[in-house]
Amino acid sequence: MLVLWCPDWPAVAAAAVAGEPVGRPAAVFSANRVVACTAVARGDGVRRGMRRREAQSCCPELAVFGEDDGRDARLFESVVRAVEELAVGVEVVRPGIVAVPVEGAAGYFGGEHGLLERLVDEVSVAAGVECQVGVADGLFAATLAARRSTLVEPGETADFLAPLPIRELDQPKTGRAELVTLLRQLGLRTLGAFAALGESDVSARFGMEGVLAHRLARGRSERPPSRRRPPxxxxxxxxxxxxxxxxxxxxxxxxxxxxxxxxxxxxxxxxxxxxxxxxxxxxxxxxxxxxxxxxxxxxxxxxxxxxxxxxxxxxxxxxxxxxxxxxxxxxxxxxxxxxGRSLQLGLWQASSAGGLRPSTEDEGLSGERAGRALVRVQGLLGPESVFTAVLDGGRDPAERVRLVPWGDRREKSAQADANWAGRLPSPSPATVFARPVPAQVLDESGRVVEITARRRITAVPFLVSFEGGEPREVLSWAGPWPVGVRAGAGHARSGTRIRMQVLLADGQDAEEAVLLRFEPHKNPMWTLEGKYD
Missing domain, CATH: 3.30.1490.100 (DNA polymerase, Y-family, little finger domain)
Incomplete structure (x- = not known):
């Protein structure tokens, strides 16, 4: 199998769509963490899994983009077309990686080395992107060979894989992070150490997921080679x-x-x-x-x-x-x-005839009708027109809520109940604004209340107004609380965010609680972050 790999494709595609220069560092983020970055960004210390603030502190010039599978696939089409000019049977593994059976094409171009050179030249000229090519037995080994620009001779795949780190099993979209972490904790640092275990022992300890990963570490295909031709x-x-x-x-x-x-x-x-x-x-x-x-x-x-x-x-x-x-x-x-694997419905989704929950069937039908209606809205307005909310991990109320397009997997990127340093205590604001609303906080003399270098307020809040509205009296307040403070010289203010809860008078005998924010490292001003019920 021959694999052609375009390094850092999500970041390359995002920068190309945005018209960013080739030399500018760029990174793609999902749930506030780096999922891909360019070589220039890695040279400045940016790594996969970093939080956005940490990545930007390492590289202030970093261009930030969101994850977009459609964008990546659309731009990768030009690369696939370039490969198809030289070889048949091209298979898209994912945007950034294509696989090609090597036998026929290698014979036509006078050997594997000739084919590799022609492919790299064709993609560089026709698509205008850098690529690396590798050849090995099986898709997994060929992908790792492409990342190292290596041609592995037939029968030597196991020897090629043996010294590689065990983390190579956790390729994007495979979901093997937990398995790899467990193997490392057990002292298995390389693919060769994992491959040396007996398959029966792996099956007893790690189940089917471990058996599939074990086959890859041994240089075999993830699935047995016998294939059924579907009717x-x-x-x-x-x-x-x-x-x-x-x-x-x-x-x-x-x-x-x-x-x-x-x-x-x-x-x-x-x-x-x-x-x-x-x-x-x-x-x-x-x-x-x-x-x-x-x-x-x-x-x-x-x-x-x-x-x-x-x-x-x-x-x-x-x-x-x-x-x-x-x-x-x-x-x-x-x-x-x-x-195939059967998909079994949950026990509590059974019919009401069993007497478990009389309303279950009605609830299931209502959910199905709602799903069809949301799909219909997507068909009319586009796939990015309907979202559902996922409660995720984070320090700010806005960070904890992530919107997922209807139909996409509602996976959490971080533990919502983890010990987030500086996290706002319960209860969270009932209304969180997508964009903070400008606010003005005045003391009893009419002067603007600000935050000092020691992160203390300059005076007691007396009046608060939003976007030029009528000032409202402050009945009580709590704070201020600093969030994201970096210790050490030169970082006293970098990334600092100040919060303050304020109870305001709202008409006759009415009250309203709000959450205010002050960011000294940006344009120093108060903003309204959320409102409480």
């Missing part, structure tokens, strides 16, 4: 009238197709690990791409890849590479399948 009826095709020429329309269609496609495979006890997406346009153009997945695809996974592929077809930067008309027919093909 033809498992392919799913659908015609469209009018043709699809917008990504939001494709996203709406993809959700229904993903559920039907997954249900058809599940009926035969199968799950898809390589998904072929093929489309025919109104003018007869034939479009196609194969997506390889480390884990069996869920209905949401199928829908995501259909949406990403339409992003690549319809929004590719090179307008000459876009389809000349809308898509009139779409076919989903299970290129590779494995034994």
């Amino acid at each position: 033809p009826e498992l392919s799913l095709a659908q015609a469209f009238d009018p043709p699809i020429d917008r990504v939001d329309a494709a996203a709406f269609v993809a959700k229904g197709l993903g559920e039907r496609f997954h249900a058809g495979l599940a009926a035969h006890g199968l799950a898809c690990t390589r998904l072929g997406i093929y489309a025919t346009t109104e003018t007869g153009e034939q479009l196609g791409r194969v997506w390889r997945c480390a884990e069996p695809l869920t209905p949401l996974g199928v829908a995501d890849r259909v949406r990403w592929q339409f992003e690549g077809w319809l929004k590719v930067r090179d307008t000459s590479a876009r389809p000349r008309s809308g898509v009139v027919r779409l076919r989903l093909e299970p290129e590779e399948t494995v034994e």
Whole structure:
């Protein structure tokens, strides 16, 4: 297997869309942590997993971008097209990595070395991005070889993997972080040390997840090499009238197709690990791409890849590479399948006939109707138009609430109940503003109340007004409390945030509690962060 890897692709793609110069450090953040950064940013000390404030303190010139799988897939289409000019059977593992069977193409170009050189040149010229190429037995080993620009001879994959650190098992989107942490705690520091364990012992201690990782560490495929060729009826095709020429329309269609496609495979006890997406346009153009997945695809996974592929077809930067008309027919093909896993409903979602909870069936039907309505809104307004809230970890009320697009996984990025230093105690404000509202705090003499270098208020608050509104009397107050203070010289004010709770008069015999914030390291002024019920 040959793997072509574009380093730091999410950060490279984000910087390219924003028009940032190549030499400027850039990083992509998800849930306030670095998920990808450029080589220039790493040279300044930025690392994956860093918090945003820590990364910006290491590199003040850092360009900050949000995670966007659609953007990454759309820009990566030009790289995939460049690879397809030289080889057939290209499989997209994820935006940034493509895999190619090496035998046929290597013979055509006079050997593997010739193929590697041509691929690097073609991608650099046609797509304008840097890439690295590696060859090894199996996708996992070939990916690691690409990160090291190595060609591993046949049969030597286990020797190549043995000295590598055990953390290599935790590749993006694999979810093996907990397993890798446990292996390190047990003293297994390298892939070779893990591979030396017996498979029966690994199965007894770590279960199926450990067995799959153990196969990778031994240089074998994650799944046994015997593959079933799926029967033809498992392919799913659908015609469209009018043709699809917008990504939001494709996203709406993809959700229904993903559920039907997954249900058809599940009926035969199968799950898809390589998904072929093929489309025919109104003018007869034939479009196609194969997506390889480390884990069996869920209905949401199928829908995501259909949406990403339409992003690549319809929004590719090179307008000459876009389809000349809308898509009139779409076919989903299970290129590779494995034994599927049943998805069991929870016990408390059973029918009310059992007498467990009389309202459960009604609640399930109501939830299903609400889900269909939200999907309909997404189809009309776009996939980023409907969000649900996830209570996450953080110090500020705004940081603790993360909005997730409807249909995406509602995974927590940090423990909400962890001991967050400087976290606002309960109860949290009932209303948290997306953008802090400017406020003015005055003392009894009409002077502005500020924060001193020792993080104390200059006078007792007497009046508070918001955005030029009428001043309101302060009935009581608590604070101020500093958050994010850095110890040491030169950091007394950097990253400091001051909070103060204030109880205001609100009409006759009415009161209102608010949360105020003051940031000395920015434009020194008070802002309204939230309101309490």
